[in-house]
Amino acid sequence: MSDSSRRTFTASLATAASFSRVLGANDRVRMGYIGLGNRGDQVHDAFLEHGDNQTTAVCDLRDDYMDFAIRKSRATPKKYGDYRGLLDDKEVDAVVIATPDHWHALQFIDACNAGKDVYVEKPLSLTVFEGRRMVETARRTQRVTQVGIHRRSAPFLKEAAEFVRAGGLGQVTVARSFHILNQWPKGIGNPAGSAPPSEAEWEQWLGPAPKVPYNRNRMFYNFRWFYHYSGGQLTNFGVHYMDMIRWCLGKEWPRAVTAMGGKYAVEDNREIPDTLEALWEFEGGTLVSFSQYNCNAAPADAQRAEIELRGTKGTMYIHGARWEVVPEKITDLSTFPRTPLDRASERAYGPSRKAAMEPRSAKGSQDTALHARNFLGCVKSRARCTCDIEIGHRSTAATLIANIAHKTRSYLEWDGQAERFTNSEAANRLLHYKYRAPYKLG
Numbered sequence: 219m220s221d222s223s224r225r226t227f228t229a230s231l232a233t234a235a236s237f238s239r240v241l242g243a244n245d246r247v248r249m250g251y252i253g254l255g256n257r258g259d260q261v262h263d264a265f266l267e268h269g270d271n272q273t274t275a276v277c278d279l280r281d282d283y284m285d286f287a288i289r290k291s292r293a294t295p296k297k298y299g300d301y302r303g304l305l306d307d308k309e310v311d312a313v314v315i316a317t318p319d320h321w322h323a324l325q326f327i328d329a330c331n332a333g334k335d336v337y338v339e340k341p342l343s344l345t346v347f348e349g350r351r352m353v354e355t356a357r358r359t360q361r362v363t364q365v366g367i368h369r370r371s372a373p374f375l376k377e378a379a380e381f382v383r384a385g386g387l388g389q390v391t392v393a394r395s396f397h398i399l400n401q402w403p404k405g406i407g408n409p410a411g412s413a414p415p416s417e418a419e420w421e422q423w424l425g426p427a428p429k430v431p432y433n434r435n436r437m438f439y440n441f442r443w444f445y446h447y448s449g450g451q452l453t454n455f456g457v458h459y460m461d462m463i464r465w466c467l468g469k470e471w472p473r474a475v476t477a478m479g480g481k482y483a484v485e486d487n488r489e490i491p492d493t494l495e496a497l498w499e500f501e502g503g504t505l506v507s508f509s510q511y512n513c514n515a516a517p518a519d520a521q522r523a524e525i526e527l528r529g530t531k532g533t534m535y536i537h538g539a540r541w542e543v544v545p546e547k548i549t550d551l552s553t554f555p556r557t558p559l560d561r562a563s564e565r566a567y568g569p570s571r572k573a574a575m576e577p578r579s580a581k582g583s584q585d586t587a588l589h590a591r592n593f594l595g596c597v598k599s600r601a602r603c604t605c606d607i608e609i610g611h612r613s614t615a616a617t618l619i620a621n622i623a624h625k626t627r628s629y630l631e632w633d634g635q636a637e638r639f640t641n642s643e644a645a646n647r648l649l650h651y652k653y654r655a656p657y658k659l660g
């Protein structure tokens with residue numbers, strides 16, 4: 219896109235913002251979809267579960283993905299090869315953005331400026347700087363926003379977060395999370411370089427990312443193993459877990475972060491580590507970790523959970539569709555045997571150990587349809603969504619700074635208010651990257 223065409227487009231969006239219509243409770247929200255691959259298709263299905271919306275427009279680089287979506291929809295949506303055409307469409311009230319991470323910021327900001335409400339997939343952005351700009355734009359244009367961290371709309375997980383925040387586990391000193399999968403030896407493979415499906419498609423895929431020779435693995439789905447388009451599994455899965463942990467702790471940001479790992483055993487052309495440990499410290503005394511073990515699938519956690527929260531009174535294990543709390547057994551140290559006579563009495567009675575709390579558990583669904591439902595309701599009521607942009611940004615930013623710690627091989631102190639590191643200018647320089655011309659963050 220040339221500078222002048224981007225200027226004209228931005229000007230047309232500025233006028234478009236004033237056209238957004240006011241929707242009543244019984245109105246149908248007219249939806250536009252940007253990106254209809256793996257996740258876009260799932261989110262489309264989630265919206266189709268509800269009657270009060272219709273698929274009005276679709277946009278993807280692939281014609282067959284658009285046709286597939288059109289066949290599922292209950293309407294006759296228009297097809298756009300370029301997302302800017304979809305955003306110019308006055309028949310579209312709200313958009314879903316499910317493109318690769320490096321496109322989220324540009325498309326989100328353009329959508330807000332075009333007067334559309336936005337459901338944008340996680341991770342919110344590729345950089346912390348982009349995420350903050352997205353928040354500012356959403357607030358300035360007064361858009362309703364939902365970030366695709368769908369656990370936020372699951373009632374059983376809300377119950378878990380409220381229980382922990384109310385002190386149910388006591389003081390939580392450790393929270394761990396895991397992405398465990400054995401991808402050794404071949405992983406995503408190592409395909410030879412080749413010509414792209416079409417130069418135009420490759421160009422549109424790359425967008426603001428650096429121009430590099432085409433490789434099949436850099437495109438559909440597998441882009442998440444390359445840093446130009448994704449933060450790797452740390453932001454792909456890690457953002458769901460970080461968000462859940464932040465929700466439970468009731469804390470906005472970590473005060474420090476470090477990470478170690480590498481591509482140790484998998485023989486493919488990925489850039490991201492196959493083995494990684496990221497560690498954050500939160501104010502008030504909680505260590506949070508994300509363990510990515512992609513060369514061995516043995517469970518790392520007593521319950522094979524995704525997330526484990528260790529409190530002074532009990533441990534919460536959070537799985538996809540359930541959570542449970544295992545009480546701690548508190549030992550009364552005042553009755554602990556210290557002398558031969560104590561020990562004789564202990565043999566008779568044993569040390570005093572009692573459960574610190576009652577066990578607890580809950581089951582539920584974290585179906586994306588719940589998240590879509592929340593978004594549709596908020597589009598009409600203008601209330602903030604369960605995973606409003608600021609929440610999605612803070613959870614994404616926490617994972618992105620761990621990637622910076624990994625890249626710079628450092629222990630970094632984080633000022634979450636200023637969104638800057640206080641002990642490394644080299645790390646601060648990685649809070650954003652230079653877009654390829656002519657792309658500019660609006």
Ligand SMILES: NC(=O)c1ccc[n+]([C@@H]2O[C@H](COP(=O)([O-])OP(=O)(O)OC[C@H]3O[C@@H](n4cnc5c(N)ncnc54)[C@H](O)[C@@H]3O)[C@@H](O)[C@H]2O)c1
Pocket residue numbers: 252253254255256257258277278279280283300301316317318319321339340341366367368422423425437438439440454
């Ligand atoms: N919430 C979740 O649990 C969840 C699950 C999977 C993926 N995701 C997120 O969804 C996003 C997409 O991932 P995916 O697995 O669907 O990838 P994918 O490669 O299957 O789909 C991406 C789609 O975007 C399209 N696209 C790329 N550039 C475009 C452009 N400029 N304009 C229009 N369309 C464009 C591609 O043609 C492709 O169909 C990622 O950000 C990912 O993190 C979220």
